[in-house]
Amino acid sequence: xxxxxxxxxxxxxGRNFVTIKIITEDGIYGIGDATLNGRELxxxxxxxxxLIPCLIxxxxxxxxxxxxxxxxxxxxxxxxxxxxxxxxxxxxxxDIKAKAANMPLYQLxxxxxxxxxxxxxxxxxxxxxxxxxxxxxxxxxxxxxxxxQTGVPGLASTYGVSKDKLFYEPADADLPTENEWDTARYxxxxxxxxxxxxxxxxxxxxxLHDVHHRLTPIEAGRLGKDLEPFRLxxxxxxxxxxxxxGFRLIRQHTTTPLxxxxxxxxxxxxxxxxxxxxxxxxRTTIVHGGGISHIRRIAHLAELYHVRTGFHGAxxxxxxxxxxxxxxxxxVPNFGIQEYMRHTPExxxxxxxxxxFEDGYLIVGDTPGHGVDINEELAAKYxxxxxxxxxxxxxxxxxxxx
Ligand code: GCO
Ligand code: MG
Numbered sequence: 116x117x118x119x120x121x122x123x124x125x126x127x128x129g130r131n132f133v134t135i136k137i138i139t140e141d142g143i144y145g146i147g148d149a150t151l152n153g154r155e156l157x158x159x160x161x162x163x164x165x166l167i168p169c170l171i172x173x174x175x176x177x178x179x180x181x182x183x184x185x186x187x188x189x190x191x192x193x194x195x196x197x198x199x200x201x202x203x204x205x206x207x208x209x210d211i212k213a214k215a216a217n218m219p220l221y222q223l224x225x226x227x228x229x230x231x232x233x234x235x236x237x238x239x240x241x242x243x244x245x246x247x248x249x250x251x252x253x254x255x256x257x258x259x260x261x262x263x264q265t266g267v268p269g270l271a272s273t274y275g276v277s278k279d280k281l282f283y284e285p286a287d288a289d290l291p292t293e294n295e296w297d298t299a300r301y302x303x304x305x306x307x308x309x310x311x312x313x314x315x316x317x318x319x320x321x322x323l324h325d326v327h328h329r330l331t332p333i334e335a336g337r338l339g340k341d342l343e344p345f346r347l348x349x350x351x352x353x354x355x356x357x358x359x360x361g362f363r364l365i366r367q368h369t370t371t372p373l374x375x376x377x378x379x380x381x382x383x384x385x386x387x388x389x390x391x392x393x394x395x396x397x398r399t400t401i402v403h404g405g406g407i408s409h410i411r412r413i414a415h416l417a418e419l420y421h422v423r424t425g426f427h428g429a430x431x432x433x434x435x436x437x438x439x440x441x442x443x444x445x446x447v448p449n450f451g452i453q454e455y456m457r458h459t460p461e462x463x464x465x466x467x468x469x470x471x472f473e474d475g476y477l478i479v480g481d482t483p484g485h486g487v488d489i490n491e492e493l494a495a496k497y498x499x500x501x502x503x504x505x506x507x508x509x510x511x512x513x514x515x516x517x
Pocket of ligand 1: 152285325327377427428429430431454504
């Protein structure tokens with residue numbers, strides 16, 4: 116299965132997506148997602164200018180060797196741009212291998228471990244009342260698990276609170292918009308949301324919350340403790356995780372389960388978090404973590420330490436990532452939950468796929484490969500539009516984490 120061609124497709128059906136398509140001599144092709152929000156063209160160039168020239172002529176079946184060639188061979192290893200590019204190639208090669216074997220990808224990984232993949236949706240509102248109402252909508256849609264975010268009084272905008280309720284898109288401008296942040300106000304407000312949610316809906320559904328890297332470890336410990344009575348499924352990205360041992364402090368103060376890792380690019384960003392059992396869920400997903408070949412290593416390490424997977428699944432990850440992740444989720448023994456933000460109908464049309472939502476679960480399809488395709492003609496109609504994620508400042512102007 117010699118690789119005879121490979122190309123990068125950039126499309127913007129409402130938001131930017133980067134895709135690699137790898138074609139073999141016998142006509143089988145595979146596709147992989149290479150989208151890195153706000154840095155899309157860096158990955159597109161990394162693939163087109165530096166990786167694809169080395170890919171042509173190789174055997175598409177040698178996935179591991181190709182992975183090692185690009186990882187070790189780069190000398191400059193890792194990083195979000197490099198690992199996203201590598202992930203795209205890896206997923207496209209797994210797609211080819213599964214198609215050649217005439218099997219859905221989960222069969223190649225080890226077969227089905229569960230009938231469906233439990234997902235969580237995003238409910239948000241400007242006020243507690245609005246968020247409570249939104250959570251009700253998600254319950255009505257059948258979700259078993261719901262992430263809840265609310266506006267903070269006194270702040271003009273808050274992470275996770277969007278105008279369009281069903282299709283949240285944080286990259287909202289062609290240059291970064293500046294938001295304002297206030298930790299004290301936030302810490303006061305969030306417990307009210309979860310108290311009201313539990314008073315309204317009881318304890319039947321799983322509730323989750325994303326702090327988006329905004330606290331220090333001791334602040335995170337306090338929030339985790341305040342939220343304990345409301346039994347969160349997880350508290351996500353409570354602090355930015357460059358300092359892995361910083362999580363020890365959070366752990367000393369709370370039993371609220373912790374999730375982290377959507378911005379990690381490799382096992383080296385989380386090995387200590389896992390082996391010291393400082394987290395409960397690892398969020399690094401296929402597209403930003405070197406593909407199936409590398410995420411598999413993270414999942415196996417995590418399994419030894421009672422850490423489960425909880426893959427990132429925001430709309431800035433294309434349906435290809437969602438498809439590949441669902442095959443992985445269907446197989447991986449230590450599965451926890453899968454994030455699921457719905458893509459817009461325009462995006463779904465560019466990336467036809469065979470997974471379906473049923474009663475709070477995503478059900479993987481049985482099409483050979485990862486079950487997601489790209490309509491290139493349609494993709495070509497949507498030109499790239501530069502878009503950035505916002506940045507945050509404190510009220511005195513100090514730059515902060517977004
Ligand atoms: C999540 C994430 C996203 C990110 C986005 C950045 O938990 O889904 O935090 O909403 O902000 O993926 O590109
Ligand atoms: Mg998050």
